[in-house]
Amino acid sequence: MACFSNLGLTLLLLVVVLGSSSAKLSTNFYSKSCPNLLSTVKSTVTSAINKEPRMGASLLRLFFHDCFVNGCDGSLLLDNTSSFTGEKNANPNRNSARGFDVVDNIKSAVENVCSGVVSCADILAIAARDSVEILGGLTWNVKLGRRDARTASQSAANNGIPPPTSNLNQLISRFNALGLSARDLVALSGLSSLLQLHKILLLTVSSVHAGSHTIGQARCTSFRARIYNESNIDSSFAQTRQRSCPRATGSGANNLAPLDIQTPTSFDNNYFKNLVNNRGLLHSDQQLFNGGSTDSIVRGYSNNPSSFNSDFASAMIKMGDISPLTGSQGEIRKNCRRVN
Ligand code: HEM
Ligand SMILES: *[C@@H]1O[C@H](CO)[C@@H](O)[C@H](O)[C@H]1NC(C)=O
Ligand SMILES: *[C@@H]1O[C@H](CO)[C@@H](O)[C@H](O)[C@H]1NC(C)=O
DSSP, rough: OOOHHHHHHHHHHHHHHHHHTSOOOOOTTTTOOOOOOOOOOOOOHHHHHHTTHHHHHHHHHHHHHHHHHTSSSSSSGGGOOOOOOSTTTTTTTTTTOOOOOOOHHHHHHHHHTTTTSOOOOHHHHHHHHHHHHHTTTTOOOOOOOOOOOOOHHHHHHHHOOOOTTTOOOHHHHHHHHTOOHHHHHHHHHTTHHHHHHHHOOOHHHOOOOOGGGOSSSSEHHHHHHHHHHOOOOOOOOHHHHHSSSSSTTSSTTOOEEEOOOTTTTTTOOOHHHHHHHOOOSSSSHHHHSSTTTTTHHHHHHHHOHHHHHHHHHHHHHHHHHOOOOOTTSBOOOOOOOOOO
C-alpha cells in the first residue's frame, strides 16, 4: 500500500514536472525540429532592413503590440474573419502598425526549411531580437516555444496597448498588470536610444542624405497635442516639429517625424538625454521624465548607457514571457494571417 502510494506520488510529481517544463519557453526549443530557424529568420530580416531601415523599428513594435494583447500569441497577425475582427484595425495599429508583409516573407522562408513546426508568435519574437541587433543594438538569447492563437480581439487591442496620451500612472499600471516593472517600462521605451546609435552608423557608412535614414517614426496625429499645448516641452524642439505637423486636426495627420531628434553630427544625443531636456516627442515619452518616480531611472540611463543595454535585453525577455500559449494550446499556423 505504502509502496503503491509512493509510486503514485512519483508519477504525480513526474507529470507535474513534465507538464510544467513543456509549458515553459526555452532557447533551444527548435534546435532539433528546425535547426536552421534562426539563420533563416535573420537573413530575411536583414534583407528587409537593407531595403528600408525603418522596418527594424516596425518589426520590434509588432512584437510589443502582440505581447500586450492576450500575450505573445501571434493574434496581432490575424486578418478579419467572419467570427472576429482582427487587431490590425484597432486604434493603436490602424494606419500605423506595419511590416506584416515582411512577417509573411519570414514565415514562407521558415516553412520552406521546416514546414508546420514554428509558430508565428515565435517568428515575431525572433524578428524583434534580430532587428535590434541589426540596427546596432545588443542581442540576447530569445526564448521560444510559443504557439499561435486561434482568435484575435480588436477590443483587447484597443484596451491593452497604452495610447500616447497616457500619463505615468497609467503606463506603470498597465506594465505592472503584465508583470513588468517601472524600470522595464523605461528601458523598453528607450529603444530609440539604441536605434540612434545605428542611425549614426548608417550615416557614417553610407554617407547618404540625413533624412533618409531615420529609424522609428511617429505620425503627427500621435504628437500634435503635445507640440502645441504642453508646457513641459523645449520650445525650439516644439517649433521644429510644428513645421511639419499643422495645428488643425485633419491636416497632415500622417506626416512623419523621427521618434528621436535628428542631430546626426552629435554623438551624445539619445532618447534619455532628450527626455531630460524636455524633448520627448510623445506625451507618454515625456511622462517618463516629468517630476515623477521614473525620473531617476531616466537620469541613470542617460548617464550610463551600458546599464540601459542590459536592462533593455532583460525587459525584452520578460515581455516575451507574457502569457504564451504552450504545450498543446493553440496551434502552429501555416499562414500567419489565418487560423488553420
Ligand atoms: C510605453 C508605452 C508606449 C506608447 C504609449 C507607445 C506609443 C507609440 C506611438 C504613438 C508610436 C507612433 C505610432 C504612429 O504615429 O504611427 C510609437 C512608435 C513606435 N513604438 Fe511605441 N509606445 C510605447 C512603448 C513601446 C515599446 C515597449 C516598444 C518596443 C519595445 C515600442 C516600439 C515602438 C517603435 C519601434 C516605434 C516606431 C515604429 C515604426 O517606425 O514603424 N513602443 N509608439
Ligand atoms: C476588418 O474589419 C473592420 C471592422 O469591420 C474593418 O474596418 C476593416 O477594414 C477590416 N479590415 C480588412 C483588412 O478587411
Ligand atoms: C489645445 O488645447 C485647447 C484647449 O483645451 C484645445 O481646444 C485645442 O484643440 C488643443 N490643440 C491641440 C492641437 O491639441
